[in-house]
């Protein structure tokens with residue numbers, strides 16, 4: 149999205165909040181992600197303001213895996229990019245625990261890339277080919293002033309958390325799509341990232357790679373107890389791995405809460421749509 153097309157913004161930064169809901173055993177009571185009445189509009193070339201997000205509010209407890217679902221074009225990626233700090237909302241209030249990391253949809257745009265660009269809101273990564281998985285995960289640590297043994301320890305723990313320890317010396321370009329996604333997540337973890345914003349990671353993956361990535365994310369949340377993940381997906385079946393979910397339509401948050409209720413709600417909508425087109 150072209151930043152020059154953004155409308156004037158009025159963004160309030162929230163302080164860390166407390167939550168009363170918690171479904172993962174080791175979750176704390178604190179909130180890792182909160183957005184209140186987030187609006188986002190773009191100006192078209194004809195000078196018309198087009199609303200993309202309309203009064204979106206979400207609240208995600210720390211230590212949990214939540215999924216963000218909805219039809220094509222409903223605003224999922226836009227909301228995720230706002231949470232990542234890559235886009236600025238037109239107005240609303242926002243809190244996202246730091247450090248936070250946005251992982252791209254296409255693994256080839258993420259792994260072997262890692263040329264970091266820091267903005268006040270987020271870090272962006274650009275493509276530079278790294279020879280091995282170890283070098284790739286370690287790359288972002290270069291700016292942290294760590295000793296070699298600290299770097300090795302962080303890389304090894306991060307790769308262990310995503311089940312990729314045995315790939316340490318593998319050239320990145322020989323990995324499958326799902327393995328590249330897991331290495332990208334390990335890179336964020338090695339930098340002690342507390343919030344993972346994951347944009348349709350499983351879109352380009354086959355079923356076994358898809359499961360590998362979901363399990364890796366679940367595993368690292370279980371191990372750390374303090375990493376929170378928000379996962380954008382189209383796949384309803386992935387909801388069974390989530391602690392909670394947000395369902396959007398036409399730029400609005402329609403439903404927000406436990407994954408089972410949202411799954412039921414979406415299935416009911418789908419079957420009523422199928423009934424309508426069959427009648």
Ligand SMILES: Nc1ncnc2c1ncn2[C@@H]1O[C@H](COP(=O)(O)OP(=O)(O)OP(=O)(O)O)[C@@H](O)[C@H]1O
Nearest residue numbers: 149150153190200219220221222223224225226227
């Ligand atoms: N710069 C822009 N100018 C005009 N419209 C835009 C711009 N960027 C995004 N949009 C529109 O905003 C809407 C939301 O886009 P977004 O990519 O957030 O949707 P999404 O739910 O992630 O879609 P998908 O599931 O297809 O990836 C879409 O209708 C898109 O066409």
